[in-house]
Amino acid sequence: MQPSGYGNLSDGRLDATFAALADPTRRAILARLASGEASVRELTEPFAMSQAAVSKHLKVLERAGLISRAQDAQRRPRRLEATPLAEA
Template sequence: MPIDKRDDGQLDRAFTALGDPVRRAMVARLSRGEATVNELAEPFPITKQAVSRHIQVLEAAGLITRSRDGQRRPCRLDPAALEALTSWIDTYRLATEAQYRRLDDVLDTLKEQQR
């Protein structure tokens, strides 16, 4: 089932956010558990300001959340947001697979007729 029209903006923001390799790497890192900005910045040769901007984009897209733990501000993936993306993709994947199954059936029928 296609995503609701009112969710299109959120979907656009999420896919746009994931279009950047640094942000995809951050999401991959967060899939292993929460991390601070400094921990997310470690593997990248970019400024902390650039890392913060990437985090803001991921947060605005609804893919991550940040909380306060004393002086720490850990980032976490939002599993519901990832599930929504997966669900949207699966809708079209399943429809496409059904079309290929129907095509396979037609081809099998044609092969049988040629025998």
Template sequence: MERIGSINQSQNLDAIFAALADPTRRAILSRLAAGEASVNEIAAPFRMSQPAVSKHLRVLERAGLIERDIDKQRRPARLKAQPMLAAVHWLEEFKQFWSSSFDQLDGLLEELKRTKAKAPGNE
């Protein structure tokens, strides 16, 4: 498996996975995929206070998954999906492992079928 590299990238990956671990933050990211929104707009479908939503937004912002602007009284948040690419690349490293494991399992199952078919009374 290829190593990601610098400590900075590793820390960012940790922050991304920590941010994505919470279902509320994942829902916020899904909402922001449709376009920028204010804290009030983001908070509307949740049963939580605006300050609680703001805390979630700060976690997402520290992970680099969103950015926020100041627009007069409003601070709209916008999705920044690019940092998630690091998480996707890291997970893809395991794709080869799982593909190989499934191939081995398929081979074993085929061998068991052949053995069972050759057993006395199964002919």
């Protein structure tokens, strides 16, 4: 019999966290955000993909609760949210 939750993380949230971490691009984005917040443009620079493609990866990370979006005048920098990683 398997428990329905792990710590404070529900099964769905745990699944979303691990699904988000399964992609190497998303792991690289998280590694970059570990050093500080960054805009979508800044996060796109090291990858050979469009800004739209990086934005799709960011949406997956946001849905998993691994990153958040701040509002700083004209910018909307993303920042790492480490709690789901620690709980997983």
